[in-house]
Amino acid sequence: MKTPIVMAAFGTRRTAGGPYDRIDRQVRKTFAGHAVHWAFSSRVVSRIASRQGVSVPPGPAQVLSDLHAAGHRWAVLQSTHVLCGHEFHRLLQDAAAAPLRVSVGLPLLTDPSDFETVADLLADTWRAEPDAAAVFVGHGTDHPTWTAYPLLQSLLRQRSATTAFIGVLEGRPGIDDIIRGLRAAGAARVRLVPLLLAAGNHFLRDLTGDDPQCWQRRLEAAGFSVQPVAEGIGRCPQIGALFCRHIAEALDVIPSSTLPPDAAAE
Numbered sequence: 001m002k003t004p005i006v007m008a009a010f011g012t013r014r015t016a017g018g019p020y021d022r023i024d025r026q027v028r029k030t031f032a033g034h035a036v037h038w039a040f041s042s043r044v045v046s047r048i049a050s051r052q053g054v055s056v057p058p059g060p061a062q063v064l065s066d067l068h069a070a071g072h073r074w075a076v077l078q079s080t081h082v083l084c085g086h087e088f089h090r091l092l093q094d095a096a097a098a099p100l101r102v103s104v105g106l107p108l109l110t111d112p113s114d115f116e117t118v119a120d121l122l123a124d125t126w127r128a129e130p131d132a133a134a135v136f137v138g139h140g141t142d143h144p145t146w147t148a149y150p151l152l153q154s155l156l157r158q159r160s161a162t163t164a165f166i167g168v169l170e171g172r173p174g175i176d177d178i179i180r181g182l183r184a185a186g187a188a189r190v191r192l193v194p195l196l197l198a199a200g201n202h203f204l205r206d207l208t209g210d211d212p213q214c215w216q217r218r219l220e221a222a223g224f225s226v227q228p229v230a231e232g233i234g235r236c237p238q239i240g241a242l243f244c245r246h247i248a249e250a251l252d253v254i255p256s257s258t259l260p261p262d263a264a265a266e
Contacts, residue, residue, distance in 0.1 A: 003103075003254060004035040004067050005247060008060050008091055009080045009197070019198045019234025023080065026240035031247065039063045041087055041094075060091060064098040076250045078105035080197060080243060085143040105250040108242055109148050119155035121238045122164070126193055126229070133163040133187035135178055137207055137215060138195035140168025149173070163187055166195065167215075169206050175215055179222045189225045192216060197234035 005027065009020055020038070028036050039060040057063070060077060067075050077095050081088045084107050095102040109115055126134045138149055150173070153166040163185050167178040182190065192215060194203045207215045208228045219226045233239055 001072070002031075002034045003074050003076055003251060004037060004072055005031060005076045005078060006037045006039055006060065006063050006067070007078050007080055007243075008039045008041050009057075010041055010087060019232050019239075020080075022237075023197075023234060023240045023243060026237065027078075027244060027247065030244045031251075037063050037067070041081075041091055060094040061097065064094065064100060064102065068098070068100040072100055074101045074103065074254050076105055076247055076254075077102050078243060078247050078250065079107045081107040082138065082195070082197070083107055083109055083141065083143070083145045083148050085141040085145050089143075101254075103250040103253045105243070105246040107246075108239065109152070110246070114242060115148075115152060115155055117238060117242055118233075119152060119159060121233070121236055122152075122193075123156055123159040125236065126164075126191060129189075131187060132189040132191065133165060133182055133185060134191045134193060135165045135167060135182070135215075135219075136193045136195040138166065138168045140170035140172075142171060146171055175218050179219065182219075182224060183222075187224065189227070190219055191227050191229055192219070193229045194232050196232045197239070198232040199230050200232075203228075203230065203232075 007020075007024065007027065024036065024038070038057040039062070040057045041060055064075060064077070075098075077091065079088050079091055081091075088107050092104060095104050109118060122134075122136060126136075140146065140149075146168070149166050149168055153164065156164040156166070165173075165178050165181050167173045167175060173181075192207060194207060196203070205211070205214070209216070211217065212221070216226050216228055
């Protein structure tokens with residue numbers, strides 16, 4: 001019986017779940033024979049979905065408890081968060097309180113090679129055209145890991161993507177910082193890309209839409225021509241490959257002596 005893999009996502013109530021489906025297929029193909037389960041860590045998403053009668057995956061604690069009840073002694077809990085922020089640390093609490101042993105796979109941007117891989121992806125996939133800039137917008141956080149955003153922008157700039165900017169919805173660099181940077185760079189056109197796995201509510205509500213305070217309207221009001229990209233980075237196979245690498249690292253932590261004989265031999 002191979003160690004089960006639990007993919008923990010923040011969650012979404014929209015069809016933006018497509019990137020999760022792509023990652024799921026990639027994980028199942030890479031780790032054939034391992035049962036793959038999904039859990040949504042957002043209590044808000046689960047609560048709203050329940051009120052609306054929408055079915056979403058249970059929380060990580062429930063999935064881990066169910067695996068223990070099914071006779072598993074170990075599980076891999078793979079975070080699909082972008083950063084090691086507040087949501088990831090709550091996930092660690094779920095792992096610590098679980099009735100079975102849990103090896104935790106780290107979020108997307110954790111070690112230096114993760115940053116290099118994602119910087120390569122962003123620079124190659126959304127390479128800016130003359131007089132145009134690429135603006136990637138992440139969620140943002142007040143956790144100390146907010147520094148990951150300026151680091152990623154620095155790596156992008158090193159790849160000749162001098163008109164690439166990374167902003168966040170919460171915290172800094174915010175929309176005002178980005179507008180100042182775009183003006184200084186002489187950009188006239190902007191590709192607005194969600195630095196999120198899925199282009200869900202944040203894309204529809206905070207990046208685009210009719211609200212004059214959303215990023216698209218703010219940029220247009222500042223004189224820029226804006227082209228929103230309605231896809232999160234989770235659509236890119238390189239992102240799924242990064243998560244698969246983190247899963248493999250989490251599996252390697254599990255001592256073979258604790259596994260059943262048939263699993264230890266594989």
